[in-house]
Amino acid sequence: MNRETAPDWPQIVESHSRRVFAVAMRILGSAHDAEDVSQEVFLEAYRLHATTDVRSWTGLLVRLATLRSLDWVRRGRPTAELLEQDCAFPLDPAGELIQRELADALRAAVGRLPERQATVFVMTHFEEMTREEIAESLNVSLEAVSTSLYKARQQLSKELNVQRREG
Known part of the structure; x- marks a missing residue:
């Protein structure tokens, strides 16, 4: 769509609001925060x-x-746990504590990644987008997506392993 064509904003919002909210919700884990980010x-x-x-x-x-949700995390806004909605079985209190700590560690580590790496990681693992979809969305090559994803995974693995050894 070119700039001279006025977009149909009500239609754009109606067509995309669920997806935008879902992206924010997956990263933030809080409906309230996801609504703020969506706006x-x-x-x-x-x-x-x-x-x-x-x-x-x-x-x-x-x-x-993705970017605004990561900004929200980087600013240290309170959010619910990333993994909470992925739990297919009820956890005991100790399991819930471990899950919460893991989610906090993952959220913090993703928030420390360079912007492109964090974006590619979130789009791949939270939004389950293909590399082709990510490349098109970010206007970069497939190689750039693959490299960013590799670097993000390496950095997250390194950070989470260090935290596990220290904790």
Whole structure:
């Protein structure tokens, strides 16, 4: 869509709000925080469309949701646990504590990654996007996506192993 064509904002919001919210929710684990981030994302997209040609609203909005959610984590805003919604069985109190600590450690470690690595990691593991989809969304090569993902995994593994040995 070019800048001269006015987008149908109600349609864009209706079509993409669930996906934007889901991205934020997967990263933040808090519906309240995800709603705040979703609002920021749509406001930023509205402002961006005036100066940028948007080829894919889905790609742009997922990318913005990922980046703004990671910013939220980096600012140290309180969030619920990342892994809570992935638990398929009830945990005992000790298991819940371990899960919470793991989620906190993962959230903090992802928040310390360089922006592109964090974005690629989140899009791959939380949004289950293909490398091709990520490359298109970020406007980079498949090789750049693969390299960023490899570096992110290496850094996260290193950080989480150090924390495990120290803890």
